[in-house]
Amino acid sequence: MNPSIQPRTYAPTAPRRVAFLGLGVMGHPMAGHLARAGHAVTVYNRTAARAAAWAEEFGAASGARPAPTPRAAAEGADIVFCCVGNDDDLRSVVLGEDGAFAGMQTGAIFVDHTTASAAVARELYAEARGRGLHFVDAPVSGGQAGAQNGQLTVMCGGDQAAFDAVAPVAEAFSRAFTRIGESGAGQLAKMVNQICIAGLVQGLSEAVAFGQLAGLDMPLVLDVIGKGAAQSWQLDNRGKTMVEGRFDFGFAVDWMRKDLGLVLDEARRNGACVPVTALVDQFYGDVQRAGGGRWDTSSLVTRLQPRREG
Template sequence: MSSTPSRTYEPTPARKVAFLGLGVMGYPMAGHLARAGHQVTVYNRTATKSIAWCADYAGAGGKNHAQAATPREAARGADIVFCCVGNDDDLRAVTLGADGAFAGMEPGAIFVDHTTASAEVARELYRAARTLGLQFVDAPVSGGQAGAQNGQLTVMCGGDLAPFEAVRPTAMAFSRAFTRMGDSGAGQLTKMVNQICIAGLVQGLSEAVAFGMQAGLDMPLVLDVIGKGAAQSWQMDNRGKTMVEGKFDFGFAVDWMRKDLGLVLAEAQRNGASLPVTALVDQFYGDVQRMGGNRWDTSSLIARLTK
């Protein structure tokens, strides 16, 4: 049974696409492409994931989908190659070299990278793609595992206008918003802004909830009340009460947040931005890792304050 919930897709011309990386995000994202009627070939470093995906989505969208042994094989003949892997090195591994996707793509084909990576690697691969007559769009996402499963991701893109516009109708199969932010690297930089905001919000919410619990307040009631005022946020609405309950088994893990904040802090060193709160919260996430919370949701920052 497929893990992708049903949703309504806008009619778009069917495209031949590839999807590289079938983790908690990529697996349902590729599924939405299949259900929207696109012909999908998938690649994953662990082949059992690709085999399982093909079984889950057999016949979805009226197409017979396939799996490939290498990124190059997956990309062969694809109009668009989507990708969602772990980090800069993983991204280079699936794009470059004899078995990389770039080697299998035809001139004019578009590579869309949904990995949260550095702006530096986005620009590097943009240049490499253009040299080969290919197009490259950096397109990190926000919305977490639930957004991927529901096809409601917010996608922030960097790259040339023409490939962005060509990709957008297809990518809306898993997106609620798909927006060009500027030239190559702008998508990754926008995602960094997103993570800076989240880090500060979650720490503030953690301190507020811990304070209220220490004061003996009925915190679910407190959150209901203040959530109707200026303190309201997505984090409060979706994580406040589970933080009170000490439940951290959601999609976006502390390990991933630390990777993202590492990218943020490295970019800040390059551009001279001052990020004292972000740097401090990154250290706090290190404390959570030392507590054994590597795979806990990012809202687990409160665990430092209530242990």
């Protein structure tokens, strides 16, 4: 069993023909959970070897198979799931002669789990409707561990009927799959999520660095304050690794900066005041310049910690 896919019990649902585009650290386990839940999954990845390896891992039990293009993967699918990098990556697998929309049958549903802009979600929603298709923007929270465990939180924007059709299938990799509102609302909710995380990680970083400079036993302090009002997912899951200086896992700084860029762009459009978010984005820029682009977001603490002697 691949250690990246954790075993779980799946809610019974009718098997569906689905496609999954993008088999990175999130998409690989998400597609795997769909296959293990009994759905017939066709996959596409820009690096074809990765799609072939995924199909070899999951195909024996489920008939899962790779496809050479997004269009080929989408042909005959009831639902096409996608998790790629950004707006441009999304358009590249959706539009054009080899894009998924070109292969989808009338009435099929495209579900985008990419953290992208609300603008591209609305753009592709309108394009889908013009083709007799459905489009749901559905960014996720829970990180790599949530994808591996099938415990992602998914925030959706789009039509109610399309959401209702997708929800039982998406339960294979999610613990909460919620419609927030119309097209783009899922992406906007994910931006709210990232604003919260940015502030929490900066606050936790300052607390850890302060406690270290004060000479406190920080693992003990974190255990104590984690039982009170300071408790958070970040404290529980990242506090002690911050103290230890371990960052070679989790959600990369490069990805967080991409997400915060989306937040800041949207804030300029809607007039929201997000000074802490803007400042933390600059701090993450410092981490990138120090060579930490692939470190976990908790590496924000490295700007503040006392220097470790070699």
